[in-house]
Structures are given as C-alpha cells and as structure tokens.
Amino acid sequence: MQTNEGPAAGAGLPALDDLAPDLSCAFYRDMLTARLLDTEAIALQRQGVFPAYVSLRGQEAAQVGSAAALDRERDFVFPTYREMAVALTLGVDMVGYLASHRALWHGGLYDPMASRFGAVNAVVGGPVPHAVGWAMGERLAGRRGCAISYFGDGASSEGDVHEAMNLAGVFHVPVVFFCQNNQWALSVPNERQIAGGSVAARAAGYGMPGTAVDGNDAAAVYRATREALERARSGGGPTLIEAVTYRVEPHSTSDDTTRYRKAAEERAWRERDPITRLRAAMRAAGHAGDGFFERAEREARATAEQVRDGVSAAPEPAGEDLFGYVYREPTGELARQRRVWQEEVLP
Amino acid sequence: MTETTMAQALNRALRDALAADPDVLVYGEDVGPLGGVFRVTDGLAAEFGAERCFDSPLAEAGIVGTAVGMAMHGGRPVVEMQFDSFAYPAFEQLVSHVAKMRNRTQGAVELPMVVRIPYGGGIGGVEHHSDSSEAYYAHTPGLRVVTPGNPADGYSMLREAIDCPDPVVFLEPKRRYWDRADLELPVRTESMDRAVVRSSGTDVTLIAYGPMVATALETAEAAREEGIDVEVVDLRSLSPFDDATVAESVRRTGRAVVVHEAPMFGGYGAEVAARVTEQCFHYLEAPVLRVGGLDIPYPPPKLEEYYLPSVDRILDAMDRLQWEADWFPEAPPRPRADAVPLPCNDSAGASAGGSDRSRSEVSAWAPSRP
Ligand SMILES: Cc1ncc(C[n+]2csc(CCOP(=O)(O)OP(=O)(O)O)c2C)c(N)n1
Ligand SMILES: [Mg+2]
Numbered sequence: 174m175q176t177n178e179g180p181a182a183g184a185g186l187p188a189l190d191d192l193a194p195d196l197s198c199a200f201y202r203d204m205l206t207a208r209l210l211d212t213e214a215i216a217l218q219r220q221g222v223f224p225a226y227v228s229l230r231g232q233e234a235a236q237v238g239s240a241a242a243l244d245r246e247r248d249f250v251f252p253t254y255r256e257m258a259v260a261l262t263l264g265v266d267m268v269g270y271l272a273s274h275r276a277l278w279h280g281g282l283y284d285p286m287a288s289r290f291g292a293v294n295a296v297v298g299g300p301v302p303h304a305v306g307w308a309m310g311e312r313l314a315g316r317r318g319c320a321i322s323y324f325g326d327g328a329s330s331e332g333d334v335h336e337a338m339n340l341a342g343v344f345h346v347p348v349v350f351f352c353q354n355n356q357w358a359l360s361v362p363n364e365r366q367i368a369g370g371s372v373a374a375r376a377a378g379y380g381m382p383g384t385a386v387d388g389n390d391a392a393a394v395y396r397a398t399r400e401a402l403e404r405a406r407s408g409g410g411p412t413l414i415e416a417v418t419y420r421v422e423p424h425s426t427s428d429d430t431t432r433y434r435k436a437a438e439e440r441a442w443r444e445r446d447p448i449t450r451l452r453a454a455m456r457a458a459g460h461a462g463d464g465f466f467e468r469a470e471r472e473a474r475a476t477a478e479q480v481r482d483g484v485s486a487a488p489e490p491a492g493e494d495l496f497g498y499v500y501r502e503p504t505g506e507l508a509r510q511r512r513v514w515q516e517e518v519l520p
Numbered sequence: 521m522t523e524t525t526m527a528q529a530l531n532r533a534l535r536d537a538l539a540a541d542p543d544v545l546v547y548g549e550d551v552g553p554l555g556g557v558f559r560v561t562d563g564l565a566a567e568f569g570a571e572r573c574f575d576s577p578l579a580e581a582g583i584v585g586t587a588v589g590m591a592m593h594g595g596r597p598v599v600e601m602q603f604d605s606f607a608y609p610a611f612e613q614l615v616s617h618v619a620k621m622r623n624r625t626q627g628a629v630e631l632p633m634v635v636r637i638p639y640g641g642g643i644g645g646v647e648h649h650s651d652s653s654e655a656y657y658a659h660t661p662g663l664r665v666v667t668p669g670n671p672a673d674g675y676s677m678l679r680e681a682i683d684c685p686d687p688v689v690f691l692e693p694k695r696r697y698w699d700r701a702d703l704e705l706p707v708r709t710e711s712m713d714r715a716v717v718r719s720s721g722t723d724v725t726l727i728a729y730g731p732m733v734a735t736a737l738e739t740a741e742a743a744r745e746e747g748i749d750v751e752v753v754d755l756r757s758l759s760p761f762d763d764a765t766v767a768e769s770v771r772r773t774g775r776a777v778v779v780h781e782a783p784m785f786g787g788y789g790a791e792v793a794a795r796v797t798e799q800c801f802h803y804l805e806a807p808v809l810r811v812g813g814l815d816i817p818y819p820p821p822k823l824e825e826y827y828l829p830s831v832d833r834i835l836d837a838m839d840r841l842q843w844e845a846d847w848f849p850e851a852p853p854r855p856r857a858d859a860v861p862l863p864c865n866d867s868a869g870a871s872a873g874g875s876d877r878s879r880s881e882v883s884a885w886a887p888s889r890p
Pocket of ligand 1: 325
C-alpha cells in the first residue's frame with residue numbers, strides 16, 4: 174500500500190491580500206455550491222438515479238480558482254469527467270451537465286459551444302491536444318481568447334498529452350495546461366505515475382513556463398491561472414500549471430479505495446479542506462462574516478437541490494435520438510435502420 | 521464442482537500461468553493492488569510480487585509497446601487494456617508493430633504476448649466503456665483474435681493464448697464476467713482456434729461469439745418453443761476463422777444468422793456471412809442474415825437496450841429466413857427452372873416448414889459435402 178504526503182497542498186491559510194472581497198466571496202459561493210451539488214450527486218448514485226458518478230470533492234479550490242480567472246466571453250475550456258466545479262463557475266447549465274452522469278447522453282445535455290465548456294470526456298488525455306488546436310485556431314483568427322485544458326496526474330503519462338505540450342511549445346499558442354494532481358490515478362499513486370516527481374517540471378522540456386501551486390488554495394490557483402492567461406493572451410505562449418490537491422473520495426462510485434490506500438491518508442486530506450481553509454482566510458482578512466457565510470450556505474443548498482431535482486426529473490431521451498446525431502443528416506442506411514428499429518424494437 | 525465466474529476463471533488462468541512459467545508477467549493500469557477494475561488480476565501482485573504483476577503508468581501505447589520489447593527479451597507479457605476504447609491509444613503499436621513483427625523479420629523475431637481487452641456493452645457503462653472493437657483487430661493480419669463465451673473457455677483459452685508463439689488479442693466479454701458455471705479448474709477445452717457447436721439443431725445455424733453466445737443460446741431455447749430447431753456455433757476464434765466447423769453446420773441446416781454487438785456496417789458479421797455464402801451457397805435456403813448493433817456510436821446506458829441484439833431481434837431475423845415461399849413480397853425470389861433438389865439434406869427438408877425452394881445443384885467447384 175502506498176501513501177502520499179501532500180507536497181505542496183494543504184497547510185496554512187490562503188493569502189487573500191491582493192484579492193477583492195467580492196472575488197473571494199464568489200470563490201466561496203461556487204466552491205460551496207459545487208460541494209453540496211457533489212454531495213447530492215453521490216446520493217443520487219446511491220439511490221440508483223445515476224448509474225455512476227465521479228466526485229470532485231477536495232478539488233473545489235483548484236477548479237473554481239482556475240475557472241474564475243477565465244474570460245467567459247473569449248476563452249474555452251476542455252474538461253475531463255471531473256470538472257463539475259469548473260462548469261458551475263462558468264455558468265454551464267448544471268442539469269445539462271449532470272445529464273451525462275444520469276446516463277441520458279454521453280457528452281451531457283448542455284451546449285459546449287455556447288457554454289465555452291467542451292463536452293465532458295472520459296478518455297484520459299485525449300482532449301488535451303484539442304485545446305492546443307483551439308488555441309492555434311484562435312491565433313490564426315487573430316483573436317485574444319485562450320484555451321485551457323484540464324487533465325489529471327494520470328493523464329500526464331499519456332502520449333497525447335506529451336504531443337500536445339510539444340505542439341503548443343512549437344506553435345507557441347495561447348493555451349494553459351492545467352493539471353489537477355490529486356495524487357491518485359484510480360489506484361495508482363503519484364510515485365508510480367510521475368517520473369521525476371513533478372508534472373510542472375516537464376514544462377521546461379517543452380519550452381514553456383511550469384508552475385506547481387497549492388491546489389487547495391483558491392487564491393493561489395486563481396493567481397497562477399490569471400498570470401498564465403495574461404501571458405498567453407499577450408503572445409507569450411503556453412503555460413503548464415500543476416495544482417497539487419487530493420481526491421478525497423474514491424475514483425468513482427464503483428471504486429474501492431481500501432484495496433490501495435489508507436483511510437488515514439484520506440482523513441488527513443479531508444482536514445485540509447479547501448472550503449474550510451478559504452472560510453478561515455476570509456474571516457481573518459475581514460472579507461466576510463457570519464451573515465455572508467449563512468446566506469452563502471442557504472443559497473448554495475437551494476441551488477444544489479434545484480439542480481438535483483432538475484436532473485432527476487429530466488426526461489429520458491427518445492429512442493429515435495439514437496439516429497439523430499450521427500451525421501448532420503441521417504444517411505440513407507441510418508434512416509432505414511431507424512424505420513426497422515421503429516417497427517421491430519420500439520415497444 | 522464449484523461455481524466459477526468467468527472473471528474468476530481468467531484470474532485462475534493468469535495465476536496458473538504465472539506459476540507454471542517464470543517468463544510470464546502481467547501488467548497494465550490498476551492491475552496490481554486493485555486487482556484490475558474487474559478483479560481479473562486480483563491477488564496476483566500479492567502472490568507473485570511486484571516484479572511479475574504490476575501497475576503501469578496510464579499509457580496504453582507504452583504498455584503494448586513495452587510488451588513488444590519484453591517479448592523480444594524472452595518474456596511472455598500478458599498486458600491489460602482497461603476497457604475496449606482505451607486500447608485505441610495502443611492501436612499503432614498493435615497494428616504496425618505487434619502484428620507485423622514476425623513477418624517483417626521473416627520469423628526471426630517472435631512476440632509471444634497477450635493483450636487482454638474487456639470489450640462490449642451491456643453493463644450500463646459510461647461513454648467509451650462499451651465498444652465492440654473486434655473487427656479492427658480481426659482485420660489485422662498477424663494478430664490472433666480470440667474471445668471466450670463461458671468460464672471454462674475463459675480459463676483454457678487464456679492459458680493457450682499465453683502459450684501461443686503468436687501475439688494474441690484476447691477479447692473478454694465484460695458483461696459475461698459474472699456468468700457462472702460449475703467447473704473444476706484447471707480445465708482444458710477445445711483448441712482456441714476452433715469453433716464449437718454449443719447446442720445442436722437442424723433448422724438454422726446461429727453463429728455467435730463472446731458476449732452474444734449466451735444470448736444465442738437463450739434464443740435457441742425460445743425458438744425451440746416456436747418449433748424451430750436452432751444450432752448455436754460459438755466461434756471462439758475470430759482470427760483465424762474456423763471455416764470447417766461453421767460450414768459443416770450451415771450445410772446441414774441450410775440457414776444461418778450471425779449475431780454480434782458491434783455495428784453491422786463493415787463488422788465482423790460481414791466476414792462471416794461472406795465466408796458462409798462462399799462455402800455453403802448451394803446449401804443455403806435463404807441469405808445469410810446478420811443481427812448486430814446499429815450503425816451508431818455506442819449509446820448511453822438509458823438507451824442501450826435499444827441497441828444490443830436481443831433474443832427478440834434474433835428471432836425476428838430468423839423469421840425472415842424464407843421459411844415460406846412468399847416470405848418477401850417486394851422481390852420474390854425466382855427459383856431456377858433447372859434447380860434440382862439435393863439428394864441428402866433430409867434434416868433441413870423435414871423441418872423447414874414447407875419451403876418449396878429447392879437447393880441448386882452442387883456445381884463442380886463447390887466445396888464437397890461434409
Ligand atoms: C485512455 C484511457 N485509459 C484508461 C482509462 C481508465 N481510467 C479512467 S480515469 C483513470 C485514472 C485517471 O487519473 P487522473 O488522470 O489522475 O485523473 P483523476 O481521475 O484523478 O481525476 C483511468 C485509468 C481512461 N478513461 N482512458
Ligand atoms: Mg489523479
């Protein structure tokens with residue numbers, strides 16, 4: 174059994190000095206809403222409403238802090254399957270987002286183009302080059318948007334990710350590689366995943382700046398991401414950020430962590446909870462008091478419940494939808510299959 | 521006898537192979553302490569140590585690519601791709617390197633390696649966890665592609681695959697991992713490149729493999745109640761293809777339906793149908809039909825029952841096998857005027873339910889009768 178001592182994440186209070194209280198309040202609201210929605214989602218899985226779910230618990234600061242730095246009008250997010258709090262921060266329709274977990278439709282039922290948040294994707298590493306291509310397109314078009322690619326410590330081992338980073342370095346395009354190093358890739362710990370011990374250090378080999386940041390400190394993540402975006406927007410090329418955090422829940426609701434890690438490790442990380450830490454820092458900095466926190470809790474709960482009810486009640490897709498989106502227009506053969514299907518399979 | 525699931529049988533095969541041959545080693549994503557997401561490698565790391573069963577970083581091309589080097593070095597690597605779709609990053613290694621190595625070195629370099637891939641749907645899997653990717657591999661000369669349909673074959677075929685001097689793509693029907701059989705292990709079943717008749721019948725041959733064998737057997741039961749006597753052939757090996765067993769069956773029954781989960785277009789069933797037609801043309805009472813998945817990406821779990829071939833859909837296909845003369849109103853078949861009945865196909869004749877179409881004559885070039 175392996176153990177992970179978190180290198181960078183965890184201790185101390187986030188420094189909020191240069192941050193407007195509005196911003197820390199916004200972080201807090203989004204992180205808490207994501208937490209409560211995540212909890213609802215786990216419950217929905219237990220109740221059989223979701224066949225499976227992947228929790229982001231413990232990674233709220235990494236996700237909200239980075240997403241808050243994005244320009245919602247211009248930038249574009251390429252997520253994995255665990256970026257629920259990024260989606261929330263960007264204002265993605267969360268019922269549509271969670272539709273993927275209810276198994277209504279693979280990529281979710283929100284509009285990625287309008288949301289500027291790509292379709293959720295379970296192929297580890299696969300979407301990372303997409304972000305580079307988007308950034309290439311944006312530069313060719315002479316616009317100032319940036320792409321951000323979210324991926325995990327496990328994904329950092331995939332060939333696609335290496336190719337993407339090298340391409341980004343060669344083409345010098347406006348993309349941010351945002352690695353949430355939550356210390357585990359399913360059952361495999363960092364030590365057996367990342368040669369050299371640091372994802373951020375790899376940036377040097379691709380000719381871009383790389384930085385490791387306390388991923389449980391929303392303010393630190395925000396600053397690092399904002400800096401990378403500013404550089405990218407002003408022609409300075411790609412950046413690799415490694416946000417060091419921890420996956421406190423199992424990999425997914427189908428996982429059994431007792432086979433590969435110690436409960437004590439999980440407990441230790443639960444104690445470095447990013448939301449608790451942010452709240453303490455906000456109090457200490459005088460950004461907010463009881464009134465705000467109580468209101469934030471009420472509102473977050475209301476939102477989480479509303480989304481929960483929404484996704485539970487969302488209509489199931491019609492069987493005909495199977496044929497509707499394979500091509501712009503169904504081919505003759507698909508139309509034929511739909512006819513046969515309607516006659517023979519449809520109850 | 522004890523109840524054994526396919527996952528347990530596969531696990532035992534790996535264990536016995538590791539014990540029997542010090543060159544065997546097992547690696548892949550999460551196959552160590554976790555024991556694989558389907559627990560097929562459960563306990564192996566503990567029993568044989570981290571040198572012989574270990575987790576690799578998340579890198580499928582690397583896993584298959586290093587297995588090539590390991591095999592060249594004298595090892596017998598058995599590597600796991602976690603799910604069907606996650607073998608695609610390793611496709612280049614499989615197609616350009618694994619498959620071609622022997623041929624491009626005129627046999628000087630041998631790759632006795634096994635790539636295990638859980639495949640197929642039916643488990644309510646999220647996206648990219650339910651593909652039937654067999655046609656890609658079967659289309660690649662140099663790869664042996666096999667797929668067990670029951671626990672006994674799971675054990676025996678995996679042992680045989682590990683012993684095989686050629687690289688084997690070992691496709692595990694994930695929805696059958698938990699299927700049980702009364703079984704004493706170790707067990708040796710038929711050679712892994714042979715098809716097997718799982719249930720004899722006289723009216724129609726139902727050709728299936730991997731996850732669909734159990735469905736085919738269920739269909740045979742249901743059909744029997746409708747008075748159709750179905751023979752079920754379990755292909756087991758997709759490449760090479762056991763023409764002899766399949767043709768022997770179809771020539772007896774005169775009718776054939778191929779069933780698989782994968783989309784039909786360009787699917788493995790097309791190869792089967794073509795071969796059956798080529799070898800049994802003069803014995804066929806009806807065109808060889810296919811029942812497969814739709815030509816769409818694998819759907820989300822809520823819709824998967826609409827996609828997967830079911831007993832009903834297979835029965836529907838069987839109904840279309842020209843049992844009656846006027847079965848197909850749009851384009852009635854025109855029997856050859858000079859067609860003469862074949863001398864000895866009594867079984868089909870007896871059970872075909874009044875078909876008045878005669879088989880055409882066996883021409884000089886047709887394969888000889890069984
Ligand atoms: C190409 C590919 N290989 C394997 C998998 C199976 N799998 C799903 S998630 C996962 C671990 C991913 O770890 P990481 O990149 O660290 O992301 P995290 O789950 O920790 O957020 C694995 C092995 C996959 N989805 N895609
Ligand atoms: Mg991880």
